[in-house]
Amino acid sequence: MAEAVRAARAVRGRAEGSRRSLGAFGRALPPVALLALFFLYPLVLVVRQSFRPDSGGTSVQPYADVFASEAFRQALWTTVWLALASTAGCLVLGFLLALVIAFVPFPGAKAVARFVDVFLSFPSFLITLALLFVYGSVGMANGAWTGLTGAAQGPFQFLNTPWGVLLAEITYFTPFVMRPLLAAFSQLDTAQLEVAGSLGARAPRIVRTVILPEALPALAAGGSLVLVLCLNEFGIVLFTGAKGVTTLPMLVYSKAILESDYPGACVVAVVNVLISVGLYGLYRVVSRRAGA
Structure with missing residues (x-):
């Protein structure tokens, strides 16, 4: 009986820990999304453009030039x-x-x-x-x-x-x-x-x-x-x-x-x-x- 109670408490503890983790993830998601939209995405565009010469395609030629x-x-x-x-x-x-x-x-x-x-x-x-x-x-x-x-x-x-x-x-x-x-x-x-x-x-x-x-x-x-x-x-x-x-x-x-x-x-x-x-x-x- 005692082992069953301990097991149930452990399950509840893991469930509560999962809910707290999901809550923290939900709170962190909006600022991370804003950071990605206004900073990381333009930076990705700059990096991508650096590999696209005017002649078209994808190449490291711009770096070589x-x-x-x-x-x-x-x-x-x-x-x-x-x-x-x-x-x-x-x-x-x-x-x-x-x-x-x-x-x-x-x-x-x-x-x-x-x-x-x-x-x-x-x-x-x-x-x-x-x-x-x-x-x-x-x-x-x-x-x-x-x-x-x-x-x-x-x-x-x-x-x-x-x-x-x-x-x-x-x-x-x-x-x-x-x-x-x-x-x-x-x-x-x-x-x-x-x-x-x-x-x-x-x-x-x-x-x-x-x-x-x-x-x-x-x-x-x-x-x-x-x-x-x-x-x-x-x-x-x-x-x-x-x-x-x-x-x-x-x-x-x-x-x-x-x-x-x-x-x-x-x-x-x-x-x-x-x-x-x-x-x-x-x-x-x-x-x-x-x-x-």
Whole structure:
């Protein structure tokens, strides 16, 4: 009799577990369906189009044509070096600015820290336009120079070069490094700094031996995120109008809009997505280890 009761309870438990599983599946189905409709389906269309040359049929010829082109290799190289250089600049500048905000007392430090959060919501083209107003060919800096010297043009003519793109990306993405750093610095035990100072350690040594080791996880997380964002940046390159600066997103735009080469554009887009997804996976791993 007892065994029969236990068996009946086990059956009821399995039935209830099945009902809970079905209920969870039913609740998860709508968001999964929306994700598939608005994200995965367009992505599938892009991948499918990348295997369909203009001549018809299904072929890897679009990949062969794109990989063999000098424009793709140049765009890939430009994208990589700009992303790496921008990330390095953001790490150095973000670390220095975060140090000042977190450890150097000055009026308005909290307001500046809050502004960093607000800055993250700004569109990238807004920063580029601001730099154009200051350093553009007819910007404030060149206008002041020509007004003082009478020269035909000012000396600041770098915004339409790769260096202008680099400056704009560092300016825009540095707060993405500062935000996790400020969070990490807020959890740092200030007693360690006081002890190091009482033992005669100067500021550079305190930064190198006490602060930097604590900041490394946040630096890695912020740097990984900036690297992913720089690889996919389109607005900054477009609005600076940099001559000869063609990144992978710009190449997608050029092939799709200017050349009407949709298979080639889809091939470049697939490559860009694969690189971004790989780096995003790295960012997630680093973020989990950093506790971000």
